[in-house]
Each structure stands twice: as structure tokens, then as C-alpha cells.
Amino acid sequence: MELSLSTSLPSFSFFLFFFLLVLSVSSEASRRKDEERASTPPRGWNSYDSFCWTVSEEEFLQNAEILSQKLHAQGYEYVVVDYLWYRRKVPGAYVDSLGFDVIDEWGRMIPDPVRWPSSRGGKGFTEVANKVHSMGLKFGIHTMRGISTQAVNAKTPILDTTTGSAYQESGRVWHAQDIGMKEKVCAWMQHGFMSVNTDLGAGKAFLRSLYQQYASWGVDFIKNDCVFGDDLNINEITYISEVLKELDRPILYSLSPGTSVTPDMAKAVSGLSNLYRITADDWDSWGDVASHFDVARDFSAAKMIGASGLLGKSWPDLDMLPLGYLTDPGSNEGPHRRSRLNLKEQRTQFPYIRGSSSPRGRKHRRSGMYPTRVEESEVEVLGLTSCKDPKASGWLVKELDQDLEQICWKENMEGRYGEPFCLYKRNTLVESDEEIMYGSQYQGALHLLASENAKYCLNASPRRKITSREFTRGSFSHCTWNANQMWEFHGNGTLISSYSGLCAIMKKVKANAGAAGARSWIATGRSGEIYLAFFNLNPDNMVIAAEVSDLAKALPGQSVTSCVGKEIWSGSDLGRPTNDTIATMVGSHDSALYVLKCN
Structure with missing residues (x-):
């Protein structure tokens, strides 16, 4: 069955959460009340790719109605308002502007009443959630790290939800500026939000008041941004998870963004x-689509799919499907263009649209047939990983003279791979009160420079949202007293970011990683059927094949000798039982999907 989202939805934008090419569940399964949360990957619609931050209540509910009518029966049930639903849409307001947000007396974000008129009178998203629930759907919102800069500047008091009044401890009332960590602002929205100090009772009280309010509005899903990937904030994630466990209302918890994430990093948050x-x-370019294949393979091999999560299971998330009517990143306007992906590229990104099946287990493997060989150049990239990763212990100090030292990635010290990647320690002379204050706070931490006399320091969390197109040895910006520029070198050879607690690592990647080759993936359904997908990531048509005997990898403990079935996109049958090879010509940037019964 083929579904063209752009033609099915002529008036409104549409795209889906994209979760490792997982099969849709039956309507009965998706509607039942599961004993555990997220027993299958959640699916639905999110406003970001279509409206950026400017979506209104009317536009949101219109798209929810379309989802309810068109795809709810196939298991798509979440509709999510993405970021800045609290920002006033007025001249001067944009993605990283300051002072245009609507906050309550406790410094908490509340919906902009002009764009969300039903929120007036302190109702928040209650009426919107009620309307979404009446459609048989579930309601979600986007949240940011910690607390807003606007609340900190306004010195708002913190709500103690146990008393209903201002939080007091140690004989005083606590305010936003007491818990906001200005040295840990969100790297890609520096004027917007900063971390909360969860070591303080007041910091915990603020986060508790946020998530209890969301539950009171009827929220079912929370996308928490600027807390993962390069922006990892494990303290906030941990405490929010504890709060969500205590709520009477089940809320699914999603983390974002995904810059530089590795399986080792994910293991720290999956539970x-x-x-x-x-x-x-993920935007509507072929490069973004192709780059996902290796990522999906690595997380499947690491057994992260469907692992134990918050009161249920957890799932790696490959971001949204940019289909239908879209806007542009950072735009201040709603949908104005169609997806730039052609139909073949869209179904390659989203091959599984049949209902009545969900995966029981899957193995990913490369096809055994490569008619052409594509040469790929390698580049060296500075990334971040869990400090438990043994490869993170790859740094050493190189003394140049008594006053000057470098920290170098030791793999290249012998020069076999070209010049080693080295950073210079910055020798800072304490001259101001600010430097005295931060020098004390960051004892043992370093600024690292690209050269001896450089004025730019290495950033742990570059100010970026789209990284699949970026290849660089490092990201540098003007030196400031900010946690994302502070590093600690340990004697075990690790270089630790003060911003996220992650370790720096140098790695080689292919300059066009994921953009060449053919792939074949297999999965099984509830009734024992086997799904075989071929993907051609090359610019030319090619034949891709899989051995029938290899399909047994989807059925542990069983053998496969013969298969019958059909290819979904073309509707063509195999014709007769096949016991050796399944092969087909797959067009450039296209896919083929077989549903097989095998013995």
C-alpha cells in the first residue's frame, strides 16, 4: 500500500515521529491500556517541521483532526506542540530572542493567550488537551532545559507545591536567580534557558512545580530539549524522571537533541x-535520510531498541519525518513549501506503513551484492562520548616549555595519520572580580585554544541544531566563563566537559558517511511473517539481493528454506516459492519492501 502524505493532506502540514523504521501496530493494540509505558514506539504528529514555533491553537487542532481521521487506525495517536508555545508572536520575537515569553507568577512558561486563546484564565493547555483526547488521541508538549532566562531576570519566586506558596528554606524565600546556573545556558538557545541547580531543594521544587502543572493540564507526552547529546544534563533528566514516576498521570518522557549521541551515551539515560x-x-534532504542508516544499525547492534525505560520501555529516536507541507529551520512562519524529498526518497525513509504488525526482533545486515564500489574519504572529527567508553582515554599532555603545554590526541602522536590534533592550555591571568569568582568555581578546569595566541576557545556544545552536514575538527568561539568552554584533564587520559560531563574523543568518519551503498534489513511480525527491506542509497539504480537462508537471522533457533510473498510498493508477487535468492532492481534513493511467509 502506498500513501502520499503530501497529497492526502492538501491543506495542512504533516510528518511523523521516525523510530528505526518500526512497523505500525494494530488499532486494537495501540488503543489498549498497556501495563508498561511505551511498550511499542510512540507515533504521531509534531508541529516543528511545519510551523517552527509559530503554530496556533486553530492550526494545531486542525492537524490533530486530520491525524485522527487518517492515521489513528494505524497506530498514530500523539499530537505534540513543539517549542516556544509560550512566546508572543510580535515584531522582534524569534527563536533566540529574550523578553517575549509569557510566564506566570512562579516563573513557569504558560501558553501565549493570543495564539492559544483557550489558555486564558490560567487554564494552560487544559482545553486543548481535552479536545485532543475527545478525538481519541494523546497530547504532548515541548519543554526546554531548566529555567528561562526571563524568569531569572524577573527574580520570580519558586512555588512549593506542597504548601501552595513560595518555597522557603534556611529562613528565606527562594527565587529564580537562586537556582539558575548562568554558566550552563542552553548552547543553541543562549538567551532562552539555563540549567537548574538540582543540588538545591529550591531547584528541585521548581522542576516539580513544572511537571505537576503539565500533568494537571492533561499532558501525555513531554519532549525535553537541550538536555541530551552534546547538551547532556544528567542531573535534570534524573530528577524529572523521578517526578514523572510519582505522578498519577502517565506521561511519556522524550529527550532531545541527538547531536553526537553514541550507544554508550544512550545507556546512561535509556532507563x-x-x-x-x-x-x-532531520530535514528534507537526501543527506539527512542517508546518514540515519549507520546510526540505526549501530543502535540495533547495541541492543538499545525496546530496552528498559521509564516505567516501561525506551526507544532510540531518529527524529521526525519531514513530509507534506513544511517551513524552514528557524523560520517565523508556518508551512510554505512541500517536502523536497521525492516520493522514492520519502518511502525509503518510511517504508513500513502497513498496519496489523509490530516487530518482535530484527537484525540489520548489508546486502551481499555490490555491483559498484564507491570510494569514501575520511575526515577526523572531535566528538563527545560517555567517559566510561575506553576509547575516551586517548589524551596526553605534551610539555613544550615550562610555561606552555598542549593536550593532544595521542593516537596521532607518531604522525602516521598526519598532524596530531593538539590544543593549547590557556594561561589566564586573574584580573577581574568575575575571573576570581569563576576561577574558584572552575578549579582544575581549563580553557583550550586552537593555537598558542588564539582568542577562541574549544566549545563542548556548539551552538547548532543541524549537525549531520557538519564535519570539523572542533568548534571554537570567543572565550567566555561558560561551562561549555571549560575542560578538565584527568591523569587517566580523559578530557571532560564541565558542561555535560561527557568526554572528548577524536574519531574518523567518512566524509559522505551513509550516502553510499546498499542495505538490507529484516524484521518479524506478530504472525511470524518476515519483512525484508532493500535500500539503495546510491545515485544509480542497482540490483540488491538477499539469500533466503540468511532470513533465519530474524527467527532465532529456526531455519528458513523457502519463502513466498509480495513486494508492497509494486504489488508484485514472487510468483512461486523461492529457496535461494530474493533479488530486485532498486532505483536510486529508493526502497523495496517484501512481506514473506517462510518455512
Whole structure:
């Protein structure tokens, strides 16, 4: 069955959460009340790719109605308002502007009443959630790290939800500026939000008041941004997870963004969440689509799919499907163009649209037939990983003279791979009160420079949202007293970011990683059927094949000798039982999907 989302939805934007090419569940399964949360990957619609931050209540509910009518029966049930639903849409307001948000007396974000008129009178999203629930759907919102800069500047008091009044401890009332960590602002929205100090009772009280309010509005899904990937904030994730466990209302917890995420990093948060991004923003370019294949393979091999999560399971998230009517990244306007992906590229990104099946287990493997060989150049990239990763212990100090030292990635010290990647320690002379204050706070931490006299320091969390197109040895910006520029070198050879607690690592990647080759993936359904998908990531048509005997990898403990079935996109049958090879010509950037019964 083929579904063209852009033609099915002529008036409104549409795209889906994209979760490792997982099969849709039956309507009965998706509607039942599961004993555990996220027992299958959640699916639905999110406003970001179509409206950026400017979506209105009317536009949101219109899209929810379309989802309810068109795809709810196939298991798509979540509709999510993405970021800045609290920002006033007035001249001067944009993605990283300051001072245009609507906050309550406790410094909490509340919907902009002009764009969300039903929120007036302190109702928040209650009426919107009620309307979504009446459609048989579930309602979600986007949240940011910690607390807003606007609330900190306004010195709002913090709500103690146990008393209904201002939070007091140690004989005083606590305010936003007491808990906001200005040295840990969100790297890609520096004027917007900063971390909350969860070591303080007041910091915990603020986060508790946020998520209890969301539950009171009827929220079913929360996408928490600027807390994962390069922006990892494990303290906030951990405490929010604890709060969500205590709520009477079940809320799925999703983490974002996914810049530089590795399976080792994901293992630290998978038990605290239900979803976590493993890629940067996915837009409607073939490069973004192709880059996901290796990522999906790595997380499947690491057994992260359907692992234990927050009161249920957790799932790696490859971001949204940019289909239908879209806007542009950072835009201040709603949908104005169609997806640039052609139909073949769209179904390659989203091959599984049949209902009545969900995966029981899957193995990913490369096809055994490659008619052409594509040469790929390698580049060296500075990334972040879990400090438990043994490869993270790859740094050493190189003394140049008594006053000057470098920290170098030791793999290249012998020069076999060209010049080693080295950073210079910055020798800072304490001259101001600010430097005295931060020098004390960051004892043992370093600024690292690209050269001896450079004025730009290495950033741990570059100010970026789209990274699949970026290849660089490092990201540098003007030196400031900010946690994302502070590093600690340990004697075990690790270089630790003060911003996220992650470790720096140098790795080689292919300059066009994921953009060449053929792939074949297999999965099984509830009734024992086997799904075989071929993907051609090359610019030319090619034959892709799989041995029937290899399909047994989807059925542990069983053998496969013969298969019958059909290819979904073309509707063609295999014709007769096949016992050796399944092969087909697959067009450029296209896919083929077989549903097989095998013995």
C-alpha cells in the first residue's frame, strides 16, 4: 500500500515521529491500556517541521483532526506542540530572542493567550488537551532545559507545591536567580534557558512545580530539549524522571537533541526515559535520510531498541519525518513549501506503513551484492562520548616549555595519520572580580585554544541544531566563563566537559558517511511473517539481493528454506516459492519492501 502524505493532506502540514523504521501496530493494540509505558514506539504528529514555533491553537487542532481521521487506525495517536508555545508572536520575537515569553507568577512558561486563546484564565493547555483526547488521541508538549532566562531576570519566586506558596528554606524565600546556573545556558538557545541547580531543594521544587502543572493540564507526552547529546544534563533528566514516576498521570518522557549521541551515551539515560534522540534535526534532504542508516544499525547492534525505560520501555529516536507541507529551520512562519524529498526518497525513509504488525526482533545486515564500489574519504572529527567508553582515554599532555603545554590526541602522536590534533592550555591571568569568582568555581578546569595566541576557545556544545552536514575538527568561539568552554584533564587520559560531563574523543568518519551503498534489513511480525527491506542509497539504480537462508537471522533457533510473498510498493508477487535468492532492481534513493511467509 502506498500513501502520499503530501497529497492526502492538501491543506495542512504533516510528518511523523521516525523510530528505526518500526512497523505500525494494530488499532486494537495501540488503543489498549498497556501495563508498561511505551511498550511499542510512540507515533504521531509534531508541529516543528511545519510551523517552527509559530503554530496556533486553530492550526494545531486542525492537524490533530486530520491525524485522527487518517492515521489513528494505524497506530498514530500523539499530537505534540513543539517549542516556544509560550512566546508572543510580535515584531522582534524569534527563536533566540529574550523578553517575549509569557510566564506566570512562579516563573513557569504558560501558553501565549493570543495564539492559544483557550489558555486564558490560567487554564494552560487544559482545553486543548481535552479536545485532543475527545478525538481519541494523546497530547504532548515541548519543554526546554531548566529555567528561562526571563524568569531569572524577573527574580520570580519558586512555588512549593506542597504548601501552595513560595518555597522557603534556611529562613528565606527562594527565587529564580537562586537556582539558575548562568554558566550552563542552553548552547543553541543562549538567551532562552539555563540549567537548574538540582543540588538545591529550591531547584528541585521548581522542576516539580513544572511537571505537576503539565500533568494537571492533561499532558501525555513531554519532549525535553537541550538536555541530551552534546547538551547532556544528567542531573535534570534524573530528577524529572523521578517526578514523572510519582505522578498519577502517565506521561511519556522524550529527550532531545541527538547531536553526537553514541550507544554508550544512550545507556546512561535509556532507563530514565521512554525516547531519546540519536540524530540531529532531520530535514528534507537526501543527506539527512542517508546518514540515519549507520546510526540505526549501530543502535540495533547495541541492543538499545525496546530496552528498559521509564516505567516501561525506551526507544532510540531518529527524529521526525519531514513530509507534506513544511517551513524552514528557524523560520517565523508556518508551512510554505512541500517536502523536497521525492516520493522514492520519502518511502525509503518510511517504508513500513502497513498496519496489523509490530516487530518482535530484527537484525540489520548489508546486502551481499555490490555491483559498484564507491570510494569514501575520511575526515577526523572531535566528538563527545560517555567517559566510561575506553576509547575516551586517548589524551596526553605534551610539555613544550615550562610555561606552555598542549593536550593532544595521542593516537596521532607518531604522525602516521598526519598532524596530531593538539590544543593549547590557556594561561589566564586573574584580573577581574568575575575571573576570581569563576576561577574558584572552575578549579582544575581549563580553557583550550586552537593555537598558542588564539582568542577562541574549544566549545563542548556548539551552538547548532543541524549537525549531520557538519564535519570539523572542533568548534571554537570567543572565550567566555561558560561551562561549555571549560575542560578538565584527568591523569587517566580523559578530557571532560564541565558542561555535560561527557568526554572528548577524536574519531574518523567518512566524509559522505551513509550516502553510499546498499542495505538490507529484516524484521518479524506478530504472525511470524518476515519483512525484508532493500535500500539503495546510491545515485544509480542497482540490483540488491538477499539469500533466503540468511532470513533465519530474524527467527532465532529456526531455519528458513523457502519463502513466498509480495513486494508492497509494486504489488508484485514472487510468483512461486523461492529457496535461494530474493533479488530486485532498486532505483536510486529508493526502497523495496517484501512481506514473506517462510518455512
